[in-house]
Amino acid sequence: MGNKTSRELEEAFYQSLNEGVVSYFSCTDLCGPVDYTARLCPKCGSGLELKAASGRGHVHSAVTYHTQYNENMKTPYTVLMVELEEGPRLIASAISENNSVPEVGSEVMATMKADSVLAFKTVR
Numbered sequence: 001m002g003n004k005t006s007r008e009l010e011e012a013f014y015q016s017l018n019e020g021v022v023s024y025f026s027c028t029d030l031c032g033p034v035d036y037t038a039r040l041c042p043k044c045g046s047g048l049e050l051k052a053a054s055g056r057g058h059v060h061s062a063v064t065y066h067t068q069y070n071e072n073m074k075t076p077y078t079v080l081m082v083e084l085e086e087g088p089r090l091i092a093s094a095i096s097e098n099n100s101v102p103e104v105g106s107e108v109m110a111t112m113k114a115d116s117v118l119a120f121k122t123v124r
Helices: 006-018
Strands: 023-027 048-052 056-065 077-084 089-095 107-112 118-122
Touching (some): 006 023, 006 048, 089 107
Parallel strands (some): 089 118
Antiparallel strands (some): 056 077, 056 107, 077 089, 107 118
């Protein structure tokens, strides 16, 4: 089987999310996880494959929006950049009590919101 195209990788990523699984891209020649924007391994140039992630990570950064940029998200809403245990970082919404913003470094766990959107909540 040949390397997957960018479109195939993207479709597989969103399909896994629809199934409730957070995934990440990894080098097919075992160099390890790569950034979500990569379409080839930046170390060796090999193709990528999708691997299931633990869904756990740490908050790398957070921002709260008070302007509605997405019609499905009522303001204020918080968006996190989360570094997964496996290494890659991804951006997703935050689920928190009382609209509190998780602190940088906080441990978080992936969850799917009712509208099938990936979000992270703080692990207590």
